[in-house]
Amino acid sequence: MDVKRVRGLRALVEDVVEHGTTAVERVHLTLAARPFAVLQAIPPLAAPSRDVHVAYEAWVSGVYGMVRVGNRVVGRVAEAVIDLAERREAPPAADPGARTLPTQMDVAPSQL
């Protein structure tokens, strides 16, 4: 697989994890809100359950946020590794100022 496609695959995996995490987080929070809504309808439990709900949402969002941050970090590291591999595979650039020693093939037979 060429480097362009490897980079594309890396970007696609990062996009899938990013968008997938966000979509699952949205579903998670929506589903979790249902029992909290029931609890908040009961007057003695309304205030404490509201506080617990806020704390719970902050914790859930924090976990999903950490997954997204980790995903981006892994993506950057993978990009750096691809860059490094690409530089290693690329032929060294010719230095116009450098003198090159003649190889045996460059030397005329009469000079041997």
Add this chain to the structure above:
Amino acid sequence: MGQKLELAVAILNGAVGDYLHRTENGLATEMACFMGGAPLVLEREALALALPSATGRIAVLVHGVMCTEDIWAFPDGRDYGSLLARDLGFTPLYVRYNSGLAIPDNGEALDRLLAAVVAAWPVPIEEIVPIGYSMGGLVLRSACHAARTRDVTLGVGGTGAAPPPVDWLAHVRRAIYVGTPHLGAPMERLGRVVARILHAVPDPTTRLVAQIADLRSHGVKDLGDADLRHADRKRRGLNVGLRDARHPVPLLAEIEHFLVAGALYAEPWLATLLGDSIVPVSSATAGPGLAADNVRLLPGLSHMALAHHPDVYRNIRMWCGGAPEDTIPEEKEAGWT
């Protein structure tokens, strides 16, 4: 490994190719003519080198959704293009493209590609015969429409002044469609209905499933109603039926059209209902006013088999001017069927 990788990339392009293109992802396939797995450079000298035995008769083969030009190959590696080259002196060109892009976008790209081919072709062109399989047939029709309607076309080495038009369509006298859903594919329309129902259910998990279903590419969605122009896509929201016979872009009158359809079952009602398992017979043979000889219904052939079957080739060869012989020399010994 190479072919499997290319197939995997083609499937990915078919599924989410529009997203890959929009995000400039390196996995997005650019439309090009391929020969031996490598893209052809569409410049006169390069083409002359790559195709030293190029002839004036060009067969342009356009594959379907989620596949590459390998879909055309028989078990022994031959394909309709190479057989046409042997039997009738055609030079085959295999188009590879991102089948996830909207069909009108691929049509416009194919229009530009064929104009570039004509401009760079190393010998005088006698004829271009486009052969489209499945979605490829719709891309061909869209390219024909784009060629008919564009104002300025690509030119030969134009600098400064407006380039002279390169009318590739003028070289086309016949077009062949193999398993092409001219009236759309009901499976995609059914998927559209299911996605709408899922969206309507007031449940976040069900909606997530609907959103995932809606991620399918523009190309796949265009297959539902065989949308050839961007304008055609606007009518999509109104139609959730399983059949849409109101196609707004007719087949070009100045070209002779030939249609091949497959049917898994011989019984008429089963053939009508299931077609080749993907495309109904009514959609694959939809060509108002076409002569009976221009339409072939081949019983026992699935959608995939249509891309590489001796019965299909026999018809293609006959329609391209070959003798209607019954046999193809290597058919039996190579075990094509």
